Amino acid sequence: MKCNQIKEKFSDFLIGEIDEIKRKGIQEHVTVCNSCREELETLSAIWAKLGVLPEEQPSNNMRTRFYATLEKYKKSLEQEKERFHLGKLLVGWVERWMPRRPVFQFSFALLLLVVGLAAGYFFHSSWQRGGEIAELRQEVLQIRQIAALSLLRQESLNERLKAVGLNSRGEQPDEGTLASILRTIGSDTDIYTRMATLDDPYLFPGFSIVKEELAQSLSEQTYPLVEVALALVHHIEHLK
């Protein structure tokens, strides 16, 4: 055998997983091959040396912990069994009441579906009737109007412009809001804020007080551009 083939069997030789013929083959080879002999001697020496590493015993604590874990696991299994027993009882009860023939089972399922849909419809409409949404909507509107009011009173031009459009279309404006809007149109120091605020009163179409106030505001305007815009707005409203 060649050296490579011999060396491949060194692991078997060390662990003792080798038949007698191969063992003799290795032994004969190493008597004539110095390189293989040296390698086998080194491997055997270190293999034998490993025998000095002692086997240790774990502490008793490990055993205590294991038995505690096992006990806990057994208890959880017992609890699971109890739950399983209850589940079986429930399944048995359902099985007793469930129709046997598929056609009846289907009818029963259909009935349950119809009952479910009817219950869903009933609860949905009663919830809507409760008017919770309407209340919430009213609250949101109030908050928007308060925000618009406070923004219109700001010193900063940007802040005042932010107030434009915060009011919602088609809702009755309260007196404070309307007064602020009209005050802005009539007397704001910035012409662009006045022009932009012009949009707001027409968020409230159909409210006569708004029209009257705007008509009065037209006669008091000092800026020609605002006057023209107001007149145009009036004209459009009139055409409608």
Added chain:
Amino acid sequence: MNNATDNHLMEQVRDGKVEKLAIIFERYHVMLYNFFLRLTYNRSLSEDLVQDVFIRVLKYRSSYQGQDKFTIWLYKIARNTHIDYLRKRKDIVLLDEQLDKIASQEPLPPEKAEQAQEILRLSQALAKLPLKKREALILSRFQDLKYKEIAELFGCRIGTVKVLVHRAIKELGKAYLELSGGVAS
């Protein structure tokens, strides 16, 4: 005979008689402890890992088929436990550091000092091997597993295991010589 008994016990555990695991624990906990100890050189950690192995045995008991030799199945769980530990732990104390700690912390009586030095050098040399080679060497030298069983455990060919063990011993010898100051003892 012993294997059949192990398999039978584990089948009972699988089928709900979990108290039978106590017999398996008594048979194998020392073996597993020493396997982990030679991988980690940390006694309390090795105890934790053995505990974890038996918790996993309970957890995965329903997957036990009984077609493998029981110890192979147990070692598969043990290897996974160790690998998971290595993955989870970010503050792994290097084995060399662990061994240095042992060397500095455990004063030994003078008559045993030489043997203790030998054990320490060998352990340090073993710690220098890559994990897979160390495992192959430990399993074949200390845990009495055949190459065929190690191959089954590693999911590779027997030839691969033989090469691993051969190289592991060679590297171990080299590392040992280096630690001994280049002089073979």
